[in-house]
């Protein structure tokens with residue numbers, strides 16, 4: 395912020411902490427990971443599961459972060475968000491398939507350039523789709539939850555069908571670029587390269603969102619709007635515009651998540667976003683609706699637990715997300731980081 | 737006489753199916769503090785929210801600086817120069833004191849001279865400058881909500897029951913704060929139940945009951961007329977001091 399004003403009395407006799415950070419949810423993720431080590435038994439297996447969980451968690455976070463803010467700002471439940479994930483993944487093929495020379499080259503730089511370009515195209519495409527979606531569909535059903543669910547689901551179906559129209563009904567392969575295949579091996583421990591990339595991208599997205607939300611005026615407005623939209627309007631800001639911006643940015647992030655996840659699966663279907671959106675909703679509920687930090691921790695926790703459960707008790711794996719959500723909500727009924735709401 | 741800064745004429749407001757304001761006529765004159773009194777549920781908060789555009793008037797005229805504001809959206813009304821301190825104070829609890837004030841300044845920067853002046857009569861805010869607003873006491877939140885509303889000069893300040901639930905010492909400092917605002921010519925519409933508080937501040941008074949203004953006039957006349965107070969509010973001012 396561009397004000398350097400510092401009041402003379404600042405800090406004198408201040409009895410309350412400047413920012414009381416709530417640590418318990420932060421500790422939860424490493425605590426769960428460490429607690430699982432003896433259960434899993436083998437250290438290399440544990441490392442593999444943990445890295446896979448973190449990578450999956452980062453991808454889910456990227457998909458979920460926009461959705462949680464969209465809900466926080468305008469109480470909009472967008473069940474169409476999953477379709478944006480699919481659109482992003484398919485848009486990436488427009489770059490990655492023609493650039494086969496780059497992706498199959500033995501050069502990490504060329505590989506990453508191709509992926510980077512695909513990400514840009516996918517984010518632009520999903521931002522545009524999101525903008526249209528907001529204008530045509532979401533705007534008409536502000537404040538009406540049941541209609542939002544029905545209408546955004548309908549929009550998702552239409553979007554998926556558009557993917558069929560453009561790319562055909564068959565699934566499409568999306569091979570990983572050459573240098574991103576395989577694993578780094580250190581002794582018994584193998585870490586897949588692509589998972590590291592996913593973790594890195596997730597951290598960059600989280601750091602960027604954190605900075606935007608905490609260090610910029612737009613970020614302050616978003617945080618204030620999530621807590622009390624009418625008061626933000628009473629201060630003279632047009633929250634609808636802010637909301638459209640957040641909706642479009644969230645759609646672009648869903649597109650980014652779609653690219654990452656598409657490359658992870660290496661095959662694309664129009665319904666891939668719809669399949670993962672259930673997990674995305676679980677994550678934003680666990681995190682606390684409207685909280686980006688909670689969404690981040692919730693995504694890591696959910697994906698880690700799903701991975702450990704898949705290894706330790708495969709029959710429980712499917713239910714593990716729901717069980718985790720129930721456990722978290724019993725502990726904190728409004729999620730890990732409840733957002734104060736008007 | 738020149739037109740008042742704010743004029744409500746025959747304003748009706750519905751909330752859902754309820755007919756809350758039933759023809760409100762109210763004037764707020766430039767440079768004056770107008771106290772809006774009335775029992776709980778009389779419609780005072782609804783009146784302020786209607787002025788702010790947070791509820792839409794279903795009928796009647798709202799004029800601000802000669803301009804019809806009934807059809808304007810809340811952000812436009814704020815941009816026209818109306819500032820609002822709601823009953824709930826509505827400070828952003830996740831944001832620091834400084835960040836709350838930064839959002840109050842639409843220009844994006846805090847004017848140091850003005851801020852020095854504000855912190856002069858609301859000193860608690862300087863002390864907790866970088867603290868989360870959610871951690872402040874009720875009185876400090878009230879001061880923050882007022883400061884946020886006036887961090888830039890505004891034409892009209894709407895304040896809803898600022899003394900509610902506050903300890904007498906804090907009410908005293910709010911009294912001083914409003915005196916300072918008045919002395920600098922700020923136009924204020926102040927909703928209160930604490931009659932002794934507004935008696936010492938108000939230039940004019942309007943009393944509401946059942947969604948209508950049932951009395952309007954100069955504060956000194958009202959303050960001197962115990963029978964009138966008794967009839968309109970069911971209590972004498974002394975009972976409140």
Ligand SMILES: Nc1ncnc2c1ncn2[C@@H]1O[C@H](COP(=O)(O)OP(=O)(O)O)[C@@H](O)[C@H]1O
Nearest residue numbers: 751754756774775776777778779780781782783
């Ligand atoms: N959101 C609402 N929904 C329904 N009725 C409301 C709402 N807000 C206020 N009312 C009703 O409107 C009337 C006036 O309320 P209000 O303006 O808050 O009164 P005051 O501020 O004078 O105490 C009350 O009868 C109250 O119950």
Ligand SMILES: [Mg+2]
Nearest residue numbers: 780781782823
């Ligand atoms: Mg009230």
